[in-house]
Amino acid sequence: MLKSYSLQHECGEELEPLLREYRDAVNQILGELWSHIEWEKRKVKGKKQWRLLPKYKVDIHSGEYKKELRDSLLEDWPYAAHWVDSAIKTGYSIFKSWRKNYVKGDRRRGRPTARRLFARAKQTLIKLEGEKLRVTVKPGEYVYLDLSKRYFPLPREVSSAGLGEPVITPEKIHLPVHYGDGNQGGKPGVAWDFNLLSLDGYSPETGWIRIDTSKLASIHIASFEKRRSVQRRASHSKKARRVLSKYSNRERNRAGKHQ
Template sequence: MRNKIPNQIILAYKVSHNYNINNFLIDFLNLSQKAVDIIWSNIYWKEKVVKHRYKVGNNYKYYTTVRLIPEIPKDKDFKRELRRRLLNGWNYASHYIDAAIKVAYSTIDSWKSNYLKGLRKRTKVIFKRPFVRVKTTLIKYNKEKGEIKITIKPRKEYLILNIKDEWFFDKVKDWEIGEIILKENSAYLTFKQSLDHSNREIIVGVYSNLKSLDIYHPIEGWIRVDLSELHRIKVVYDIIIDKLKSIYKKSPKRIGRLLKKYLNRRKNRVKDFINKLTTQLSRLFPNAIFIFEDLNKFNMYDKNSKFHRELDRTSWKSIAKQLEYKSIVLYVNPHYTSKTCPVCGSKMESQEGQVVYCPNCKKSFNRQLVGSFNIFKRGIKLVKKIERRSWGPRVWGGG
């Protein structure tokens, strides 16, 4: 479930190691792939009639197709047999079997979600990059020494990481350690801490634009966050990258190195900007729940290639996902957020510039203000619904 009030904050950090674990990585990769193969071969494909439509002028025409819907086996008997088969010939700690099964199911579930949206084909998932997912049952964390001990083979082989001298240690030394991802020369560590909901008394609506975020705060009002610098960074590097691509055939090796250099530089500068932006937002509104639109760029593309490029340069999803690590983020339906009258609820008409007009109220509004306010209102309804399911009603809005 995407919209769920989280009960903990999770932070992830990358550290280096010098252990030779290549064989272990490949063995776990093969184990995870074997789990996927077994699950995939037992998927039941159910036929379902799906209704589609396309626009002709101002009207819609409808047609139907038959889709194959995958039903993934998840019963206890199947999982027990799957675990038994994977244990055969496995020379490491048996808990890695459970980790491989978890990896296989989460990967197939992700594939299914994208398949149902039309973003993936009916082809089996193949793992290519070696890794190991380490469960918390295989980890011992000494908070005083900053020492993490990972069991590879019980009573025989261990991997020890010391993070006391790492820059993030003071921040997470009192946190609980979560799962770890091992790679050839690095490890991705996760730390978790319980999240206090008692001080979350503000709902903040965030309306996403090409070059700005428009925020509606019930106390502070309408706030605009300028993203033009982020857009400029992407444009500058896109021009350089496009130029290099146009002359790539003249010197593939040299141009290839330059392409890699500028692509990484673009990625790092964008990542740095988003990280600083989300940190500032979480500090400015420490007691807020942020409400974003559940936007999908795939559904927004049209025949205008220039608009495609502008759309590709937006970072709505990246900003929201990064903010999830620092605060509570929920998502609402984006339909008509900027066209619904905030007074009477009627559908408004677009006018010149960023102005929308309500023929029922005879009033004009700024599109961005309307969008952020309607997201705020939908957010209040969503949070109340989630709260009723979890802890009972509370008063939300302006504190």
């Protein structure tokens, strides 16, 4: 299970230059991806309309293309190289989201742009040191974020089974934490399957669990039929609204006896 928590930090001034460079790198990546788009005219299915849909002129997912993109970004890059890798991942994610929403009709035909200051730190850039999170800015240069005022438990280490990739802004750090069985006291979970007439569960510790809900279902079905016959007139008749309220209360009271 993955949960994300937000904490205030006081390292905004130290991190702001990095965040600005990171945002510029993301926008540079978005501009590069945008330059490789060509617009293809396609007919809208079932309509007489036509739409312009984006199509890549080159394979932007090939290893060769990504390597060239990374090398170009690393020129005169003043911070740790892994921030560039993170910016590439973020840029691709933003562009993929824009393309998906544009095809659905929820975005305009314009290049997406990153405006807010933020950076996603890869696990290779962070390390837990007691109550602090060490963030590598440059090789041998670190910023320490205080986590002592947190309201949630921390894993023992930074890993795929512990701490995820945090998103850092000038004011906050958004920290994803993985919780497995070990973080929950070793209690096994129960898998549930809800059907109309029963609630079935399975646990490795207790085996199969079955809860009969047939009586509850019969109450809801009977009440539904009664309410449906009155609902059509309820918007025009006060008497019908009173009857509908009576049926609803009766259903709730009867169902409560079987919970």
